[in-house]
Amino acid sequence: MNIQGILTLMGFAQKAGKLAAGESAVENFLKKGRVRLLVLSEELSEQRRDFWQKQAQLYEITAITIPVTKVEIGLAVGQSPRGIIGMMDSKMAEAVMKKLED
Numbered sequence: 001m002n003i004q005g006i007l008t009l010m011g012f013a014q015k016a017g018k019l020a021a022g023e024s025a026v027e028n029f030l031k032k033g034r035v036r037l038l039v040l041s042e043e044l045s046e047q048r049r050d051f052w053q054k055q056a057q058l059y060e061i062t063a064i065t066i067p068v069t070k071v072e073i074g075l076a077v078g079q080s081p082r083g084i085i086g087m088m089d090s091k092m093a094e095a096v097m098k099k100l101e102d
Contacts (some may be wrong), residue, residue, distance in 0.1 A: 002102035006014050006066060007076035007097065010039065010085055012079040013092045021077050030059055034084035037093035038063035043063035044083045052084060062093075064100065 013019035020029040029035050030065035039055050040049055042065055047066060070081035077085065087093040 001066070002099040003066060003068060005099040005102065006039070007068065007072065008023050009092055009095050010073070010076045010087075011037070013032050013087055013089060014079075016089070018087065018089035019077060020088060020093055021073075021079050021082045021084075022082050023084055024085050024088035025056075029088060030055060031083070033059070033087045035059070035090075036061060037087040037096060038090050039073075039085040039087065039096065040065045041073055041083045042067050046081065064096075 010019060011043045014021070019024045020035065026035065026038065038061065039053055040052055040063060053063050073085060074081040087096060
């Protein structure tokens with residue numbers, strides 16, 4: 001798993017306006033059908049991770065949990081600490097999934 005590569009891709013997606021960061025933003029774009037991949041911090045509580053996994057199933061998208069802190073995700077996307085990211089670009093989502101295999 002190439003964590004640094006995933007964080008870098010999240011930064012690119014943020015700059016391109018193809019990323020939702022934080023629970024309320026992700027929920028908003030999820031309801032609009034724009035999210036392609038959910039990326040969760042391992043720091044999220046088990047209850048919140050379960051909630052987002054169920055949301056991913058409901059909207060038929062993939063949700064992954066990566067071993068990073070909320071602070072690391074926030075720094076990667078130029079924001080305050082965030083526990084969840086919604087990737088809205090299919091190509092970026094595919095690239096993140098490939099980094100999981102590295």
